[in-house]
Amino acid sequence: MLLMALCACLWSISGIFIKWISWSPFLIAGGRSLISAAVLGLFMTVSRIGIQVCRSSICAGISLGVSFLCFVSANKLTTAANAIVLQYTSPIFILIISALFLHQQIKKREAAVVCTAAAGILLFFLDQLSPGNIAGNFLGILAGLFLSIMFILIGLAGNNDSIRMSGILFAHIFTALVGIPVGAVFTASISTREICLILILGIFQLGIPYILYAIAAKDCSPLACSLIGMLEPLLNPVWVFLFDGESPGPFALAGAAIVIAAVACWCVIENRNQRISKFPTDTEESS
Template sequence: MTTATSAKRNSMLLMALCAIMWSLGGIFIKLISWNPLLICGVRSVIAALILGGYMFVTRTPVNFNKYSFGAGIGLSTSCIFFVFANKLTTAANAIVLQYTAPIFILLMSAFLFKQKLHKKEVVVVGITMCGIVLFFLDQLSPGNILGNIFGICAGVFLALMFVMVGQGGKDDSIRMSGILFAHCMASIVGVPIGLMTTTSTTGMEILYVVILGVFQLGIPYVLYTVASRNCPPLACSLIGMLEPLFNPVWVAIFVGEMPGTFALIGAAIIIAVVTWWCISESKEENPDAPAL
């Protein structure tokens, strides 16, 4: 096995570990009774310390410009909406609706940057929107409906983060700085407001939020940074799909929460069409690329 092949394989394994660690979010958010803002803020404090420490050790510069700042706004807002969505609707709904981000990237590119949508992209957006509609056909309470809306908002702002990083070029410091800024912003907003509306806690809840900060956000972002150096973008995208697949599984096993039938159908449609789009885009950008 060549060195390049070995590095690629190891990076794909790191990406798989990263996605599985990301998938822990749903269960621990469900188990913490705090205000969602406090959950988001405290886990972001921990994640920011880990990512900032990694950037310091690797001498990655903090790059403050409109792209990293915009990416920070997008990711921090997405994180806040995602935690609220997890509290109000099922974990499966929250994570799959957040994973509609690629579709909103297409729409932002069309409306903000005047890029023409091709027929294939219009079909992808249309099918995904149909999948989203299915999430609202289950027997839902007003809270569940609001949770679904928050999940979609998480996808919109995650798309904004990707768009801003993409506009910033291939400078890794912009992406990493954007993630660092995001967690700093989420901390500044979430901790003060969350503390005012959270009256009690337990030792286990403190442990859970530490797990979120260290193992669900902090370490995975470092793993993603390392993996992305040798793991092809398509492989990163497809392996990342382990998160929306495993997230509801953990919640079903440990909390007993199950999504509705229509939501499951909608999730299958969205995951399938986003996966197909990722593969299709990769082939168009590099038609001679070897198989993964």
């Protein structure tokens, strides 16, 4: 749990560093992922985790890579709080996609969670109604959508560490291959200071946290990982406010509270359902 908390804290520094770098968001995402891919590849080599090249890992990697590009772009166009909280709508998209494409029935309490989160999302669009902020909010939602697709693809592949870690590695490689050449065209200058900031993002904000997550997930329950991981959307705007002075509007703050509460409820509901199915009651066992 401590490793997961440290992981979430390191994830949360993305907003302030992205704000400090003047590059194109695609170049930021690509440069960050290039360094993170090297860190993750080294970890997989030392841990003897094989690279699985299959449809699940490749498609999951592309989905996560698109999420990376959308998230960094959202940070440039809207507030860090909006970008990170809207990305955390991924569990809501998991429920919707599972119902539409995997033909899984949504229960009434799950539908209530979806509707509550949707109401929270709408509040984000009542603040700072400039074209840039609206576009940033949509990109934040897209980041959550593609993140949910990645989770579903990895879930369909089963509890396979190799496929999961390979998917994350492929995501960084895809982001670097797309982000660096495209972003370089729209970047006027590159300073030594900004290169150092990219190194921090690649090593300490993405590379090491994913290693910590991989270790923590072995002994920390999915519910605990999900709930502790919510330190990221809580801390991310705090760092940006303290070091950059950016603050979300009142409607966005209210929307953030609703979305985070809805996602937390979904995590608890999902965990309870899994425990019930895994440890049935005496009545269910006798029947």
